[in-house]
Amino acid sequence: MDATLDVIVIGGGPAGLTAAIYLGRLHRACLVLDAGRSRARWIPESNNCPGFPQGISGDALLARLREQAGSFGAKFEAATVASLDRDADGGFSVASDDGRRWRARAVMLATGLADRLPELEGVEDAVACGALRLCPVCDAYEASDSAIGIHGPWEAVASHARFLRGYTARLSLLPTDVAGDAADLDGIDARILPAGGQLRFDGERCGYAIDGDTHWFDTVYPFLGCSTSAALARQAGVALTDTGEIPVDGHQQAGGIPGLYAIGDVVSGLNQISVAVGQAAIAALHAHGRLPFVPRRG
Ligand SMILES: Cc1cc2nc3c(=O)[nH]c(=O)nc-3n(C[C@H](O)[C@H](O)[C@H](O)COP(=O)(O)OP(=O)(O)OC[C@H]3O[C@@H](n4cnc5c(N)ncnc54)[C@H](O)[C@@H]3O)c2cc1C
Structure with missing residues (x-):
């Protein structure tokens, strides 16, 4: 198991990668664990993504976001997260389906949804x-x-x-x-x-x-419905809503659990890149404020 990270972001779509950009720029140690099935990969060309008047494909957007997050120190691992548990010290333990394990003070669920x-x-x-x-x-x-x-x-x-x-x-x-x-x-x-x-x-x-x-x-x-991986949130102790959704507060904190956040399609009613990006920024700033203060060395 690695040393404790500041934040583990589960999911490397627009929500997770935006959170990683913000966290990197806040000088926080952030690891993105991603199974590589972003819904954005399906986008042939998005024309409502702010700042791209000629449109941009989902793959190109993901590549740009990943490059940007990496440039600010975010790390990435290809992994499918199978379990998420709260530790006695208030942190979180995360394990992948192939047995790798990580620890972090905060976790962001950015696992999106799967269309039927x-x-x-x-x-x-x-x-x-x-x-x-x-x-x-x-x-x-x-x-x-x-x-x-x-x-x-x-x-x-x-x-x-x-x-x-x-x-x-x-x-x-x-x-x-x-x-x-x-x-x-x-x-x-x-x-x-x-x-x-x-x-x-x-x-x-x-x-x-x-x-x-x-x-x-x-x-x-x-319109055949969809499924989300809200099960990971439930595992961490979140009481899902009657319709199986993850309840979040104004800081995107999930189920009232300090340090656990849910952002993007996994939580939103309006499944849009701009919404995912906004929720990621809100969550990253709130997580930063909760994490131990680290003064910059002179
Ligand atoms: C055909 C199509 C066209 C679209 N066009 C537009 C558009 O033009 N404009 C727009 O704003 N939106 C568009 N969308 C919606 C947009 O793609 C989503 O709103 C956006 O991708 C949501 O981002 P996200 O990061 O929340 O989730 P995703 O992009 O779905 O990313 C979630 C990531 O989490 C990973 N993951 C899931 N479970 C685990 C796990 N257990 N462990 C590790 N990783 C996990 C997935 O593999 C995935 O990489 C479109 C969607 C589709 C399908």
């Missing part, structure tokens, strides 16, 4: 070319006025209809369970296709096959 994707051959290619999009706030602008399908349980597709109707008049709802009716759509006009069809991808577009017909779209947004 449709069972679709070539699903990664479909996301890469924009035939399948996962986040309307992120990229519905790019799909403006195109033929858009919304796929998922009726409740989910109906609740996203208003937002996406603001981007196109060519909107179709592709329910997985039951097809509700227009009365559920609060005055929004959209085509409702029969429920229970199958999504397809032809290399350029996604289609919805039902009753012997395939309806093709420029873009399909699936």
Whole structure:
């Protein structure tokens, strides 16, 4: 086991890497443990990331953030964290699934979430070319006025209809369970296709096959839910909310446990890079204030 670190950041996506930039610049010893599956890797080009008017891919953004954090002294290890425990002295013990162990005075959970994707051959290619999009706030602008399908349980597709109707008049709802009716759509006009069809991808577009017909779209947004690794927080003693989320205070401290923070998609309702970045800054500054004061040597 290493000597005690100031902060271990679990997760090397935009949230974790931003926290590492701040902590490095606060002269804190910070280690980022990352399993390497950031949601941002799926972003072909982000056009709402502040400061990149020409857009930036998720991979390029992650590389820049990592380089920036490294330049201020943050260290990195590829690791999947399997356990997180509180120690008697108020610190934390962290262990990876291959048996490595670390100790830190504070921990930041920046483990993000995993989208439930449709069972679709070539699903990664479909996301890469924009035939399948996962986040309307992120990229519905790019799909403006195109033929858009919304796929998922009726409740989910109906609740996203208003937002996406603001981007196109060519909107179709592709329910997985039951097809509700227009009365559920609060005055929004959209085509409702029969429920229970199958999504397809032809290399350029996604289609919805039902009753012997395939309806093709420029873009399909699936809303099939997601999972988070809130289990690590629970292990450390956080009482999750009724809906399984990590409760945080105004400093991003999780479950009222001093020194434990949760930032980014793992905690946020608005899953956006700018939100993850802001939460990381708030958490890093608060953690710095709690850690032992270290005067600079003359
Ligand atoms: C297709 C797509 C397009 C998007 N476009 C945009 C956009 O244009 N603009 C925008 O603002 N947002 C966009 N988003 C959302 C954005 O990607 C997320 O909001 C952002 O990545 C969240 O950052 P995060 O650091 O919280 O989580 P992530 O980026 O998901 O990073 C979490 C990291 O934690 C790691 N991890 C998880 N569990 C463990 C563990 N037990 N041990 C170690 N490491 C672990 C993961 O491997 C991952 O590397 C998009 C998302 C998708 C899927």
